[in-house]
Amino acid sequence: KAGVTQTPRYLIKTRGQQVTLSCSPISGHRSVSWYQQTPGQGLQFLFEYFSETQRNKGNFPGRFSGRQFSNSRSEMNVSTLELGDSALYLCASRGAGGRDTQYFGPGTRLTVL
């Protein structure tokens, strides 16, 4: 089975722009979660989508949004980028069972100039 894939792997944007990151989960997985990883704040939960519905959202401003499509692929969008949004954005997918393990993708490295 192919793992979780994320595109693009690297991205450079300037302040004020918006960005869309994409995540394709493992085949058959219906849950996709997003995390932000920075040196200062560490790994922080952004949100989880399950069957196209947002199940939970972390403590991030409304500039961070996401969605999930019927094929379980997910996108996250960050509008009006700030320097502090520079981070590694990790996507993770899992199956439908509550005890299922979450598998992570390689991440998208976003740099905001």
Added chain:
Amino acid sequence: AQTVTQSQPEMSVQEAETVTLSCTYDTSESDYYLFWYKQPPSRQMILVIRQEAYKQQNATENRFSVNFQKAAKSFSLKISDSQLGDAAMYFCAYRSAMDSSYKLIFGSGTRLLVRP
């Protein structure tokens, strides 16, 4: 709110030796899951081991084992026969079993260096 603390920013171990990484957590819940994830320099997070709080038996995966002390809220990872490939950031994580969503709360991580 739950918190996870890893008090060792960096640890070093000689190849073939044993090392223990520490993790403590704070929660008022009785049912939860604990995880250790490994993040090598390539950045892809890999699950090393998981523990379910209602299970008293410590989880083991080959050279990796945990010491789960529920009353003390401690969850340490022991790596035996350390190998060069074990060098990575290790993150301890908590997940509530009461939450229908899958939200992991991570510690700040421990960088493990393996000396040849």
